[in-house]
Amino acid sequence: MEFVDNKENSSKVKALRDALNLLAAQREALEAEAEAIHCELTSPGPNNEPPAGIKDSMIDSEGFPRGDIDVINVKNKRRRLAEINTDYKVLMKRIEGAMVELHQALPSAPAAP
Numbered sequence: 001m002e003f004v005d006n007k008e009n010s011s012k013v014k015a016l017r018d019a020l021n022l023l024a025a026q027r028e029a030l031e032a033e034a035e036a037i038h039c040e041l042t043s044p045g046p047n048n049e050p051p052a053g054i055k056d057s058m059i060d061s062e063g064f065p066r067g068d069i070d071v072i073n074v075k076n077k078r079r080r081l082a083e084i085n086t087d088y089k090v091l092m093k094r095i096e097g098a099m100v101e102l103h104q105a106l107p108s109a110p111a112a113p
Helices: 006-042 071-105
Strands: none
Touching: 006 071
16 A cells, blocks of 8 residues: 555545535536426426426327427427436446545544454
8 A cells, every 4th residue: 555645645635525526516406407307397388288298298199299388398308308317327426436536535544442
């Protein structure tokens, strides 16, 4: 095991904590955006039309685009939600890696007698 100066180690720990705080803020922003999109897609329309839904069909029983929703807006929201889910998974792996690195950089506690 390589010896690391305490001052150098404490600056590394601080940098890792700052990075984790930044990643956590990014995670919260993604979660808030995903929640807003989810609410918009699952809420009834202004005239109490059925919601577009997350995976519901955008075609009516006759095979035409539904007239009660903005099809392009719904497609864009669903696409963005899929992007957020992918970004979220990648971000969580980065957070996990940073936490492992942080715990490795922290000084170990003395063993109890």
